[in-house]
Amino acid sequence: MQSNAQLEYDYSIVKAFTFTTILFGIIGMLVGVILAFQLAFPELSNLAGEYGTFGRLRPLHTNGVAFGFTLSGIFATWYYVGQRVLKMSLNESKFLMTVAKLHFALYFITILLAVVTLILGITTSKEYAELEWPLDLLVVVWWVLWGVAMFGMIGMRRERTIYVSIWYFMSSFLAVAMLYLFNNMEVPTALVSGYGSVMHSVSMYAGTNDALVQWWYGHNAVAFVFTTPIIGMIYYFLPKESGQNVFSYKLSVLAFWGLMFVYLWAGGHHLIYSTVPDWMQTMGSVMSVVLILPSWGSAINMLLTMKGEWQQLQTSPLIKFMILASTFYMLSTIEGPIQAIKSVNAIAHFTDWIPGHVHDGVLGWVGFMTMAALFHMAPRIFKREIYSKSLMETQFWIQTVAIVLYFTSMWIAGITQGMMWRAYDEYGSLLYSFIDTVTVLQPYYTIRAVGGLLYLVGFFMFAYNIYKTATSGRVLDKEPVNASPMAS
Amino acid sequence: MDQETLLTIQGYGKFFVILFVFIVFYSYAYSIYKRQRTGERDFEKYSNLVHDDSFDSTPLEKRDNSIDKND
Numbered sequence: 001m002q003s004n005a006q007l008e009y010d011y012s013i014v015k016a017f018t019f020t021t022i023l024f025g026i027i028g029m030l031v032g033v034i035l036a037f038q039l040a041f042p043e044l045s046n047l048a049g050e051y052g053t054f055g056r057l058r059p060l061h062t063n064g065v066a067f068g069f070t071l072s073g074i075f076a077t078w079y080y081v082g083q084r085v086l087k088m089s090l091n092e093s094k095f096l097m098t099v100a101k102l103h104f105a106l107y108f109i110t111i112l113l114a115v116v117t118l119i120l121g122i123t124t125s126k127e128y129a130e131l132e133w134p135l136d137l138l139v140v141v142w143w144v145l146w147g148v149a150m151f152g153m154i155g156m157r158r159e160r161t162i163y164v165s166i167w168y169f170m171s172s173f174l175a176v177a178m179l180y181l182f183n184n185m186e187v188p189t190a191l192v193s194g195y196g197s198v199m200h201s202v203s204m205y206a207g208t209n210d211a212l213v214q215w216w217y218g219h220n221a222v223a224f225v226f227t228t229p230i231i232g233m234i235y236y237f238l239p240k241e242s243g244q245n246v247f248s249y250k251l252s253v254l255a256f257w258g259l260m261f262v263y264l265w266a267g268g269h270h271l272i273y274s275t276v277p278d279w280m281q282t283m284g285s286v287m288s289v290v291l292i293l294p295s296w297g298s299a300i301n302m303l304l305t306m307k308g309e310w311q312q313l314q315t316s317p318l319i320k321f322m323i324l325a326s327t328f329y330m331l332s333t334i335e336g337p338i339q340a341i342k343s344v345n346a347i348a349h350f351t352d353w354i355p356g357h358v359h360d361g362v363l364g365w366v367g368f369m370t371m372a373a374l375f376h377m378a379p380r381i382f383k384r385e386i387y388s389k390s391l392m393e394t395q396f397w398i399q400t401v402a403i404v405l406y407f408t409s410m411w412i413a414g415i416t417q418g419m420m421w422r423a424y425d426e427y428g429s430l431l432y433s434f435i436d437t438v439t440v441l442q443p444y445y446t447i448r449a450v451g452g453l454l455y456l457v458g459f460f461m462f463a464y465n466i467y468k469t470a471t472s473g474r475v476l477d478k479e480p481v482n483a484s485p486m487a488s
Numbered sequence: 489m490d491q492e493t494l495l496t497i498q499g500y501g502k503f504f505v506i507l508f509v510f511i512v513f514y515s516y517a518y519s520i521y522k523r524q525r526t527g528e529r530d531f532e533k534y535s536n537l538v539h540d541d542s543f544d545s546t547p548l549e550k551r552d553n554s555i556d557k558n559d
Contacts, residue, residue, distance in 0.1 A: 008543050084541040160549040163537040236538055245535035250520045253531065258513055282498055286505050293513065479542070 010090040011381040013100045017076035024068025031061040036449035059130040073370035074229040086157035106142040133201045168232030175224040183217030219267035243482035247304035258294030269340035288340030295333035302326040317392040321372035328364025353414025360407040384473030386486035399458035405451030413444035
Protein backbone atom coordinates (compact mmCIF):
# COMPACT_ATOMS: atom_id res chain seq x y z
CA MET A 1 0.00 0.00 0.00
CA GLN A 2 1.19 3.49 -0.80
CA SER A 3 2.30 5.94 1.83
CA ASN A 4 -0.64 7.93 3.18
CA ALA A 5 1.32 11.14 3.65
CA GLN A 6 0.79 12.64 0.21
CA LEU A 7 -2.62 11.10 -0.36
CA GLU A 8 -5.96 12.66 0.40
CA TYR A 9 -9.59 12.04 -0.50
CA ASP A 10 -10.47 12.82 -4.10
CA TYR A 11 -13.58 14.92 -4.54
CA SER A 12 -13.58 15.46 -8.31
CA ILE A 13 -16.44 12.99 -8.86
CA VAL A 14 -18.29 14.42 -5.84
CA LYS A 15 -18.08 17.89 -7.41
CA ALA A 16 -19.35 16.59 -10.77
CA PHE A 17 -22.37 14.93 -9.17
CA THR A 18 -22.98 18.02 -7.02
CA PHE A 19 -23.26 20.00 -10.24
CA THR A 20 -25.79 17.57 -11.75
CA THR A 21 -27.79 17.47 -8.51
CA ILE A 22 -28.34 21.20 -8.86
CA LEU A 23 -28.83 21.17 -12.64
CA PHE A 24 -31.39 18.37 -12.68
CA GLY A 25 -32.98 19.73 -9.50
CA ILE A 26 -33.69 22.99 -11.30
CA ILE A 27 -35.03 21.26 -14.42
CA GLY A 28 -37.15 18.72 -12.53
CA MET A 29 -38.61 21.18 -10.03
CA LEU A 30 -39.25 23.85 -12.66
CA VAL A 31 -41.26 21.37 -14.71
CA GLY A 32 -43.10 20.35 -11.53
CA VAL A 33 -44.13 23.95 -10.89
CA ILE A 34 -45.31 24.34 -14.50
CA LEU A 35 -47.43 21.19 -14.09
CA ALA A 36 -48.92 22.46 -10.83
CA PHE A 37 -49.93 25.73 -12.51
CA GLN A 38 -51.36 23.81 -15.47
CA LEU A 39 -53.61 21.88 -13.11
CA ALA A 40 -54.84 25.12 -11.55
CA PHE A 41 -55.06 27.02 -14.85
CA PRO A 42 -55.57 24.49 -17.70
CA GLU A 43 -55.11 27.09 -20.45
CA LEU A 44 -51.37 26.93 -19.64
CA SER A 45 -51.28 23.47 -21.20
CA ASN A 46 -51.45 24.99 -24.67
CA LEU A 47 -48.40 27.22 -24.53
CA ALA A 48 -45.92 24.95 -26.30
CA GLY A 49 -48.02 22.67 -28.48
CA GLU A 50 -47.58 18.96 -27.82
CA TYR A 51 -44.33 19.60 -25.93
CA GLY A 52 -46.05 21.57 -23.20
CA THR A 53 -48.88 19.16 -22.45
CA PHE A 54 -49.31 17.55 -19.05
CA GLY A 55 -48.73 14.08 -20.49
CA ARG A 56 -45.32 15.04 -21.89
CA LEU A 57 -44.16 17.06 -18.90
CA ARG A 58 -45.25 14.80 -16.06
CA PRO A 59 -42.74 11.99 -16.72
CA LEU A 60 -40.10 14.66 -17.27
CA HIS A 61 -40.82 16.00 -13.78
CA THR A 62 -40.82 12.62 -12.03
CA ASN A 63 -37.76 11.29 -13.85
CA GLY A 64 -35.97 14.62 -13.50
CA VAL A 65 -36.33 14.83 -9.74
CA ALA A 66 -36.00 11.10 -8.99
CA PHE A 67 -33.30 9.98 -11.38
CA GLY A 68 -31.74 13.38 -12.04
CA PHE A 69 -31.76 15.34 -8.79
CA THR A 70 -32.01 12.55 -6.19
CA LEU A 71 -29.72 10.00 -7.83
CA SER A 72 -27.08 12.68 -8.44
CA GLY A 73 -27.30 13.61 -4.76
CA ILE A 74 -26.97 9.95 -3.81
CA PHE A 75 -23.93 9.46 -6.04
CA ALA A 76 -22.29 12.68 -4.82
CA THR A 77 -22.73 11.67 -1.19
CA TRP A 78 -21.70 8.08 -1.89
CA TYR A 79 -18.33 9.12 -3.33
CA TYR A 80 -17.89 11.49 -0.38
CA VAL A 81 -19.10 9.38 2.55
CA GLY A 82 -17.80 6.16 1.02
CA GLN A 83 -14.21 7.33 0.82
CA ARG A 84 -14.30 8.88 4.29
CA VAL A 85 -15.78 6.11 6.42
CA LEU A 86 -13.99 3.35 4.53
CA LYS A 87 -10.77 5.39 4.83
CA MET A 88 -9.69 4.90 1.25
CA SER A 89 -9.12 7.42 -1.51
CA LEU A 90 -10.11 7.09 -5.15
CA ASN A 91 -6.60 8.42 -5.82
CA GLU A 92 -5.25 5.07 -4.68
CA SER A 93 -6.70 3.19 -7.60
CA LYS A 94 -6.53 4.33 -11.22
CA PHE A 95 -9.03 1.63 -12.11
CA LEU A 96 -11.68 2.78 -9.62
CA MET A 97 -11.12 6.40 -10.57
CA THR A 98 -11.72 5.56 -14.23
CA VAL A 99 -14.82 3.56 -13.36
CA ALA A 100 -16.15 6.47 -11.30
CA LYS A 101 -15.50 8.95 -14.12
CA LEU A 102 -17.19 6.66 -16.62
CA HIS A 103 -20.07 6.24 -14.18
CA PHE A 104 -20.56 9.99 -14.11
CA ALA A 105 -20.18 10.52 -17.87
CA LEU A 106 -22.61 7.78 -18.89
CA TYR A 107 -25.08 8.82 -16.18
CA PHE A 108 -25.03 12.43 -17.36
CA ILE A 109 -25.53 11.43 -21.01
CA THR A 110 -28.41 9.10 -20.07
CA ILE A 111 -30.30 11.72 -18.09
CA LEU A 112 -29.84 14.30 -20.86
CA LEU A 113 -31.15 11.73 -23.37
CA ALA A 114 -34.02 11.00 -20.97
CA VAL A 115 -34.99 14.68 -21.01
CA VAL A 116 -34.95 14.76 -24.81
CA THR A 117 -36.80 11.47 -25.40
CA LEU A 118 -39.49 12.19 -22.83
CA ILE A 119 -40.14 15.64 -24.31
CA LEU A 120 -40.46 13.94 -27.73
CA GLY A 121 -43.03 11.58 -26.27
CA ILE A 122 -40.86 8.47 -26.48
CA THR A 123 -42.03 6.48 -23.46
CA THR A 124 -42.96 2.99 -22.29
CA SER A 125 -45.88 4.55 -20.38
CA LYS A 126 -44.95 2.66 -17.20
CA GLU A 127 -44.85 5.08 -14.29
CA TYR A 128 -41.29 5.85 -13.11
CA ALA A 129 -40.05 3.37 -15.74
CA GLU A 130 -40.84 5.48 -18.79
CA LEU A 131 -37.41 5.34 -20.40
CA GLU A 132 -37.35 3.26 -23.58
CA TRP A 133 -35.20 0.18 -24.02
CA PRO A 134 -31.97 1.75 -25.44
CA LEU A 135 -31.84 4.08 -22.44
CA ASP A 136 -32.63 1.20 -20.11
CA LEU A 137 -29.54 -0.56 -21.42
CA LEU A 138 -27.47 2.54 -20.73
CA VAL A 139 -28.87 2.71 -17.20
CA VAL A 140 -27.81 -0.88 -16.61
CA VAL A 141 -24.25 -0.08 -17.74
CA TRP A 142 -23.71 2.84 -15.36
CA TRP A 143 -25.55 1.15 -12.53
CA VAL A 144 -23.11 -1.76 -12.83
CA LEU A 145 -20.24 0.76 -12.96
CA TRP A 146 -21.51 2.27 -9.70
CA GLY A 147 -21.55 -1.23 -8.22
CA VAL A 148 -17.97 -1.87 -9.38
CA ALA A 149 -16.87 1.45 -7.86
CA MET A 150 -18.79 0.73 -4.64
CA PHE A 151 -17.56 -2.79 -4.02
CA GLY A 152 -14.11 -1.86 -5.28
CA MET A 153 -13.93 0.89 -2.68
CA ILE A 154 -15.24 -1.42 0.02
CA GLY A 155 -12.66 -4.02 -1.01
CA MET A 156 -9.85 -1.47 -0.63
CA ARG A 157 -10.98 -0.11 2.73
CA ARG A 158 -8.65 0.33 5.70
CA GLU A 159 -11.47 0.35 8.23
CA ARG A 160 -12.57 -3.16 9.07
CA THR A 161 -16.13 -2.37 10.08
CA ILE A 162 -18.44 -1.03 7.42
CA TYR A 163 -20.38 1.92 8.85
CA VAL A 164 -24.18 1.68 8.72
CA SER A 165 -24.51 4.43 6.07
CA ILE A 166 -22.60 2.22 3.65
CA TRP A 167 -25.06 -0.62 4.30
CA TYR A 168 -27.88 1.67 3.21
CA PHE A 169 -26.05 2.66 0.02
CA MET A 170 -25.30 -1.01 -0.71
CA SER A 171 -28.94 -1.96 -0.25
CA SER A 172 -29.89 0.79 -2.66
CA PHE A 173 -27.50 -0.54 -5.28
CA LEU A 174 -28.57 -4.17 -4.93
CA ALA A 175 -32.32 -3.60 -4.71
CA VAL A 176 -32.56 -1.12 -7.59
CA ALA A 177 -30.45 -3.44 -9.76
CA MET A 178 -32.93 -6.26 -9.20
CA LEU A 179 -36.07 -4.10 -9.45
CA TYR A 180 -34.96 -2.22 -12.55
CA LEU A 181 -34.02 -5.35 -14.46
CA PHE A 182 -37.25 -7.17 -13.78
CA ASN A 183 -39.62 -4.26 -14.35
CA ASN A 184 -37.93 -3.18 -17.56
CA MET A 185 -38.00 -6.60 -19.23
CA GLU A 186 -39.35 -5.46 -22.58
CA VAL A 187 -39.52 -6.56 -26.21
CA PRO A 188 -38.32 -4.02 -28.79
CA THR A 189 -41.10 -4.37 -31.36
CA ALA A 190 -39.13 -3.28 -34.45
CA LEU A 191 -36.40 -5.84 -33.78
CA VAL A 192 -38.91 -8.65 -33.45
CA SER A 193 -41.47 -7.72 -36.11
CA GLY A 194 -39.56 -5.43 -38.44
CA TYR A 195 -42.32 -2.84 -38.14
CA GLY A 196 -42.66 0.46 -36.32
CA SER A 197 -40.18 2.67 -34.50
CA VAL A 198 -36.84 1.28 -33.36
CA MET A 199 -37.37 3.02 -30.02
CA HIS A 200 -40.68 1.32 -29.25
CA SER A 201 -41.04 -1.69 -26.96
CA VAL A 202 -43.75 -3.58 -25.11
CA SER A 203 -43.54 -5.05 -21.64
CA MET A 204 -42.80 -8.77 -21.36
CA TYR A 205 -45.62 -9.09 -18.85
CA ALA A 206 -49.31 -8.64 -19.54
CA GLY A 207 -52.33 -7.41 -17.59
CA THR A 208 -52.36 -8.09 -13.87
CA ASN A 209 -48.85 -9.52 -13.87
CA ASP A 210 -47.57 -6.33 -15.44
CA ALA A 211 -49.35 -4.30 -12.75
CA LEU A 212 -47.87 -6.46 -9.99
CA VAL A 213 -44.32 -6.22 -11.26
CA GLN A 214 -44.78 -2.51 -11.97
CA TRP A 215 -45.81 -1.71 -8.40
CA TRP A 216 -43.32 -4.03 -6.85
CA TYR A 217 -40.84 -1.87 -8.75
CA GLY A 218 -42.65 1.45 -8.31
CA HIS A 219 -42.99 1.31 -4.57
CA ASN A 220 -39.50 -0.01 -4.05
CA ALA A 221 -38.06 2.70 -6.25
CA VAL A 222 -39.43 4.92 -3.47
CA ALA A 223 -37.81 2.61 -0.94
CA PHE A 224 -34.38 2.32 -2.46
CA VAL A 225 -34.00 5.72 -4.14
CA PHE A 226 -35.96 8.02 -1.82
CA THR A 227 -35.47 6.21 1.48
CA THR A 228 -32.49 3.95 2.12
CA PRO A 229 -29.72 6.10 0.56
CA ILE A 230 -31.20 9.20 2.22
CA ILE A 231 -31.09 7.41 5.58
CA GLY A 232 -27.49 6.54 4.72
CA MET A 233 -26.87 10.26 4.26
CA ILE A 234 -28.46 11.35 7.52
CA TYR A 235 -26.60 8.67 9.52
CA TYR A 236 -23.38 10.29 8.37
CA PHE A 237 -24.15 13.99 8.00
CA LEU A 238 -26.20 14.65 11.14
CA PRO A 239 -23.71 13.15 13.64
CA LYS A 240 -20.83 14.72 11.73
CA GLU A 241 -22.31 18.21 11.51
CA SER A 242 -23.56 18.21 15.12
CA GLY A 243 -20.51 16.48 16.63
CA GLN A 244 -22.83 14.05 18.39
CA ASN A 245 -22.66 10.26 18.44
CA VAL A 246 -25.57 8.40 16.84
CA PHE A 247 -28.05 7.98 19.70
CA SER A 248 -28.03 4.19 19.32
CA TYR A 249 -25.90 2.39 16.78
CA LYS A 250 -27.71 -0.82 17.69
CA LEU A 251 -31.03 0.74 16.75
CA SER A 252 -29.58 1.81 13.41
CA VAL A 253 -28.63 -1.79 12.65
CA LEU A 254 -31.99 -3.10 13.79
CA ALA A 255 -33.87 -0.51 11.76
CA PHE A 256 -31.78 -1.39 8.72
CA TRP A 257 -32.67 -5.07 8.74
CA GLY A 258 -36.26 -4.27 9.62
CA LEU A 259 -36.53 -2.00 6.61
CA MET A 260 -34.91 -4.58 4.32
CA PHE A 261 -37.24 -7.32 5.50
CA VAL A 262 -40.46 -5.36 5.29
CA TYR A 263 -40.16 -2.82 2.48
CA LEU A 264 -40.05 -5.22 -0.46
CA TRP A 265 -43.47 -6.66 0.45
CA ALA A 266 -45.35 -3.38 0.72
CA GLY A 267 -45.80 -2.52 -2.99
CA GLY A 268 -49.16 -4.32 -3.15
CA HIS A 269 -50.79 -1.35 -1.43
CA HIS A 270 -50.73 0.47 -4.79
CA LEU A 271 -53.14 -2.14 -6.14
CA ILE A 272 -55.76 -2.27 -3.39
CA TYR A 273 -59.27 -2.83 -4.85
CA SER A 274 -57.80 -3.74 -8.22
CA THR A 275 -57.74 -7.10 -10.02
CA VAL A 276 -54.80 -8.60 -8.12
CA PRO A 277 -55.35 -11.41 -5.60
CA ASP A 278 -56.94 -10.24 -2.37
CA TRP A 279 -54.27 -11.82 -0.15
CA MET A 280 -51.66 -9.80 -1.99
CA GLN A 281 -53.53 -6.59 -1.27
CA THR A 282 -53.84 -7.60 2.38
CA MET A 283 -50.14 -8.40 2.57
CA GLY A 284 -49.27 -5.05 1.02
CA SER A 285 -51.48 -3.36 3.58
CA VAL A 286 -50.07 -5.28 6.57
CA MET A 287 -46.47 -4.84 5.54
CA SER A 288 -47.04 -1.12 5.06
CA VAL A 289 -48.25 -0.80 8.65
CA VAL A 290 -45.35 -2.88 9.98
CA LEU A 291 -43.05 -0.57 8.05
CA ILE A 292 -43.72 2.14 10.64
CA LEU A 293 -41.38 0.32 13.04
CA PRO A 294 -38.10 0.46 11.12
CA SER A 295 -38.91 3.85 9.59
CA TRP A 296 -39.57 5.48 12.93
CA GLY A 297 -36.64 3.55 14.39
CA SER A 298 -34.28 5.52 12.14
CA ALA A 299 -36.14 8.81 12.42
CA ILE A 300 -36.30 8.74 16.23
CA ASN A 301 -32.69 7.64 16.36
CA MET A 302 -31.79 10.79 14.42
CA LEU A 303 -33.87 13.09 16.59
CA LEU A 304 -32.41 11.57 19.77
CA THR A 305 -28.92 12.03 18.35
CA MET A 306 -29.49 15.72 19.10
CA LYS A 307 -30.23 14.94 22.78
CA GLY A 308 -28.65 17.61 24.98
CA GLU A 309 -27.61 19.64 21.93
CA TRP A 310 -30.92 21.08 20.82
CA GLN A 311 -29.56 24.62 20.97
CA GLN A 312 -27.78 23.79 17.70
CA LEU A 313 -31.19 23.86 16.07
CA GLN A 314 -31.32 27.57 16.82
CA THR A 315 -27.82 28.39 15.76
CA SER A 316 -27.24 26.20 12.70
CA PRO A 317 -29.51 26.31 9.64
CA LEU A 318 -27.84 23.11 8.47
CA ILE A 319 -29.02 21.26 11.57
CA LYS A 320 -32.47 22.77 10.98
CA PHE A 321 -32.58 21.27 7.48
CA MET A 322 -31.60 17.84 8.76
CA ILE A 323 -33.93 17.78 11.75
CA LEU A 324 -36.86 18.92 9.66
CA ALA A 325 -35.93 16.29 7.07
CA SER A 326 -36.09 13.64 9.77
CA THR A 327 -39.40 15.04 11.02
CA PHE A 328 -40.89 14.95 7.53
CA TYR A 329 -39.62 11.39 7.21
CA MET A 330 -41.63 10.54 10.32
CA LEU A 331 -44.68 12.30 8.94
CA SER A 332 -44.63 10.60 5.57
CA THR A 333 -43.88 7.17 7.03
CA ILE A 334 -46.93 7.35 9.28
CA GLU A 335 -49.07 8.84 6.51
CA GLY A 336 -48.13 6.12 3.98
CA PRO A 337 -49.24 3.21 6.21
CA ILE A 338 -52.47 5.04 7.05
CA GLN A 339 -53.21 5.37 3.33
CA ALA A 340 -52.41 1.68 2.85
CA ILE A 341 -55.16 0.57 5.25
CA LYS A 342 -57.92 -0.76 3.02
CA SER A 343 -60.76 1.37 4.38
CA VAL A 344 -58.68 4.56 4.18
CA ASN A 345 -57.42 3.58 0.75
CA ALA A 346 -61.03 3.43 -0.46
CA ILE A 347 -61.10 7.20 0.01
CA ALA A 348 -57.47 8.06 -0.68
CA HIS A 349 -56.75 6.03 -3.83
CA PHE A 350 -56.44 8.11 -7.04
CA THR A 351 -56.98 11.38 -5.13
CA ASP A 352 -54.69 14.34 -4.56
CA TRP A 353 -53.89 13.07 -1.08
CA ILE A 354 -51.42 10.70 -2.78
CA PRO A 355 -49.24 13.40 -4.44
CA GLY A 356 -49.62 15.28 -1.14
CA HIS A 357 -48.08 12.31 0.68
CA VAL A 358 -45.37 11.86 -1.91
CA HIS A 359 -44.38 15.51 -1.69
CA ASP A 360 -44.12 15.82 2.09
CA GLY A 361 -41.72 12.91 1.66
CA VAL A 362 -39.70 14.17 -1.29
CA LEU A 363 -39.70 17.91 -0.59
CA GLY A 364 -39.34 17.61 3.17
CA TRP A 365 -37.23 14.49 3.53
CA VAL A 366 -35.33 13.84 0.29
CA GLY A 367 -34.96 17.49 -0.81
CA PHE A 368 -33.98 18.89 2.58
CA MET A 369 -31.56 16.06 3.36
CA THR A 370 -29.91 16.19 -0.06
CA MET A 371 -29.45 19.97 0.13
CA ALA A 372 -28.16 19.68 3.71
CA ALA A 373 -25.65 17.06 2.59
CA LEU A 374 -24.44 19.29 -0.23
CA PHE A 375 -24.18 22.25 2.16
CA HIS A 376 -22.11 20.15 4.56
CA MET A 377 -19.84 18.85 1.81
CA ALA A 378 -19.32 22.26 0.15
CA PRO A 379 -16.72 23.65 2.60
CA ARG A 380 -14.87 20.31 2.52
CA ILE A 381 -14.82 19.76 -1.24
CA PHE A 382 -14.26 23.40 -2.27
CA LYS A 383 -12.16 24.20 0.83
CA ARG A 384 -14.16 27.40 1.28
CA GLU A 385 -16.57 28.79 3.84
CA ILE A 386 -20.30 28.60 2.99
CA TYR A 387 -21.12 31.88 1.29
CA SER A 388 -24.16 33.03 3.27
CA LYS A 389 -25.80 31.79 6.46
CA SER A 390 -28.65 34.31 6.22
CA LEU A 391 -29.47 33.15 2.69
CA MET A 392 -29.60 29.61 4.01
CA GLU A 393 -31.93 30.65 6.84
CA THR A 394 -34.22 32.46 4.40
CA GLN A 395 -34.19 29.48 2.09
CA PHE A 396 -35.10 27.19 4.98
CA TRP A 397 -38.15 29.19 6.00
CA ILE A 398 -39.38 29.80 2.44
CA GLN A 399 -39.15 26.10 1.64
CA THR A 400 -40.72 25.04 4.94
CA VAL A 401 -43.73 27.27 4.27
CA ALA A 402 -43.77 25.89 0.72
CA ILE A 403 -44.00 22.28 1.90
CA VAL A 404 -46.74 23.08 4.41
CA LEU A 405 -48.78 24.85 1.69
CA TYR A 406 -48.21 21.88 -0.62
CA PHE A 407 -49.26 19.04 1.64
CA THR A 408 -52.08 20.76 3.54
CA SER A 409 -53.77 21.82 0.28
CA MET A 410 -53.40 18.31 -1.10
CA TRP A 411 -54.74 16.71 2.08
CA ILE A 412 -57.87 18.83 1.94
CA ALA A 413 -58.21 18.45 -1.83
CA GLY A 414 -57.67 14.68 -1.69
CA ILE A 415 -60.13 13.94 1.07
CA THR A 416 -62.74 16.26 -0.45
CA GLN A 417 -62.26 14.55 -3.80
CA GLY A 418 -62.49 11.05 -2.30
CA MET A 419 -65.65 11.89 -0.36
CA MET A 420 -67.32 13.54 -3.36
CA TRP A 421 -66.56 10.61 -5.66
CA ARG A 422 -68.23 8.24 -3.21
CA ALA A 423 -71.24 10.35 -2.28
CA TYR A 424 -74.59 8.94 -3.40
CA ASP A 425 -78.23 9.77 -2.79
CA GLU A 426 -81.05 7.68 -1.34
CA TYR A 427 -81.55 5.93 -4.70
CA GLY A 428 -77.91 4.97 -4.97
CA SER A 429 -77.10 7.47 -7.70
CA LEU A 430 -73.84 9.38 -7.54
CA LEU A 431 -74.32 12.93 -6.25
CA TYR A 432 -71.50 14.60 -8.14
CA SER A 433 -70.05 14.45 -11.62
CA PHE A 434 -66.29 14.60 -12.13
CA ILE A 435 -66.32 18.27 -13.11
CA ASP A 436 -68.07 19.16 -9.82
CA THR A 437 -64.99 17.90 -7.96
CA VAL A 438 -62.65 19.83 -10.27
CA THR A 439 -64.49 23.09 -9.54
CA VAL A 440 -64.25 22.55 -5.80
CA LEU A 441 -60.57 21.61 -5.94
CA GLN A 442 -59.37 24.50 -8.09
CA PRO A 443 -58.42 26.83 -5.17
CA TYR A 444 -56.37 24.05 -3.55
CA TYR A 445 -54.55 23.45 -6.84
CA THR A 446 -53.64 27.12 -6.85
CA ILE A 447 -52.30 26.92 -3.28
CA ARG A 448 -50.26 23.84 -4.24
CA ALA A 449 -48.81 25.65 -7.26
CA VAL A 450 -47.80 28.61 -5.07
CA GLY A 451 -46.20 26.16 -2.59
CA GLY A 452 -44.27 24.51 -5.42
CA LEU A 453 -43.13 27.87 -6.74
CA LEU A 454 -41.85 28.90 -3.30
CA TYR A 455 -39.88 25.66 -3.02
CA LEU A 456 -38.35 26.33 -6.44
CA VAL A 457 -37.43 29.87 -5.36
CA GLY A 458 -35.70 28.34 -2.33
CA PHE A 459 -33.89 25.90 -4.59
CA PHE A 460 -32.54 28.75 -6.71
CA MET A 461 -31.27 30.37 -3.49
CA PHE A 462 -29.58 27.08 -2.64
CA ALA A 463 -28.00 26.85 -6.09
CA TYR A 464 -26.76 30.45 -5.83
CA ASN A 465 -25.35 29.86 -2.34
CA ILE A 466 -23.43 26.77 -3.47
CA TYR A 467 -22.19 28.53 -6.60
CA LYS A 468 -20.95 31.51 -4.58
CA THR A 469 -19.38 29.17 -2.01
CA ALA A 470 -17.45 27.39 -4.75
CA THR A 471 -16.32 30.57 -6.45
CA SER A 472 -15.98 33.31 -3.85
CA GLY A 473 -16.33 31.87 -0.32
CA ARG A 474 -13.52 32.66 2.11
CA VAL A 475 -10.73 30.13 1.62
CA LEU A 476 -10.29 27.77 4.60
CA ASP A 477 -6.80 26.86 5.77
CA LYS A 478 -7.91 23.55 7.25
CA GLU A 479 -10.85 21.21 6.98
CA PRO A 480 -13.62 21.91 9.51
CA VAL A 481 -14.15 19.05 11.95
CA ASN A 482 -17.85 19.31 12.75
CA ALA A 483 -20.03 22.40 12.28
CA SER A 484 -19.65 23.77 8.77
CA PRO A 485 -18.26 27.32 8.73
CA MET A 486 -20.57 29.86 7.15
CA ALA A 487 -20.29 33.61 6.62
CA SER A 488 -23.19 35.53 8.09
CA MET B 489 -66.39 -20.20 -0.05
CA ASP B 490 -68.67 -17.36 0.91
CA GLN B 491 -67.58 -13.79 1.40
CA GLU B 492 -67.87 -13.92 5.19
CA THR B 493 -65.56 -16.94 5.52
CA LEU B 494 -63.10 -15.27 3.21
CA LEU B 495 -63.05 -12.15 5.37
CA THR B 496 -62.59 -14.26 8.52
CA ILE B 497 -59.62 -16.05 7.01
CA GLN B 498 -58.24 -12.71 5.88
CA GLY B 499 -58.60 -11.35 9.41
CA TYR B 500 -56.75 -14.28 10.99
CA GLY B 501 -54.16 -14.14 8.22
CA LYS B 502 -53.50 -10.50 8.96
CA PHE B 503 -53.12 -11.20 12.68
CA PHE B 504 -50.68 -14.07 12.25
CA VAL B 505 -48.59 -12.26 9.65
CA ILE B 506 -48.19 -9.34 12.03
CA LEU B 507 -47.42 -11.70 14.92
CA PHE B 508 -44.77 -13.52 12.91
CA VAL B 509 -43.03 -10.33 11.81
CA PHE B 510 -43.27 -9.01 15.36
CA ILE B 511 -41.53 -12.08 16.80
CA VAL B 512 -38.73 -12.11 14.21
CA PHE B 513 -38.17 -8.41 14.65
CA TYR B 514 -37.96 -8.37 18.42
CA SER B 515 -35.89 -11.55 18.62
CA TYR B 516 -33.30 -9.82 16.48
CA ALA B 517 -33.48 -6.70 18.64
CA TYR B 518 -33.02 -8.81 21.78
CA SER B 519 -30.01 -10.62 20.33
CA ILE B 520 -28.30 -7.31 19.54
CA TYR B 521 -28.88 -5.86 22.99
CA LYS B 522 -27.81 -9.11 24.63
CA ARG B 523 -24.54 -9.16 22.73
CA GLN B 524 -23.88 -5.59 23.82
CA ARG B 525 -24.74 -6.35 27.47
CA THR B 526 -22.61 -9.46 27.72
CA GLY B 527 -19.71 -7.60 26.15
CA GLU B 528 -19.57 -9.94 23.16
CA ARG B 529 -19.57 -6.87 20.92
CA ASP B 530 -19.64 -3.14 21.53
CA PHE B 531 -21.88 -1.75 18.82
CA GLU B 532 -21.89 1.84 20.07
CA LYS B 533 -18.22 2.49 19.38
CA TYR B 534 -18.93 2.41 15.64
CA SER B 535 -20.47 5.88 15.92
CA ASN B 536 -16.88 7.10 16.02
CA LEU B 537 -16.37 6.04 12.41
CA VAL B 538 -18.10 9.28 11.44
CA HIS B 539 -16.09 11.57 13.70
CA ASP B 540 -12.75 10.03 13.04
CA ASP B 541 -12.85 9.98 9.26
CA SER B 542 -9.91 12.03 8.07
CA PHE B 543 -7.57 10.21 5.72
CA ASP B 544 -4.62 10.13 8.09
CA SER B 545 -6.52 9.09 11.24
CA THR B 546 -5.97 5.63 12.62
CA PRO B 547 -8.72 3.13 11.75
CA LEU B 548 -11.00 2.16 14.63
CA GLU B 549 -10.42 -1.51 13.84
CA LYS B 550 -7.58 -1.83 11.42
CA ARG B 551 -8.29 -4.15 8.57
CA ASP B 552 -6.11 -7.16 8.72
CA ASN B 553 -6.07 -10.06 6.28
CA SER B 554 -6.03 -12.65 9.03
CA ILE B 555 -9.16 -11.10 10.54
CA ASP B 556 -10.84 -11.01 7.17
CA LYS B 557 -10.18 -14.69 6.65
CA ASN B 558 -11.94 -15.45 9.92
CA ASP B 559 -15.09 -13.55 8.90
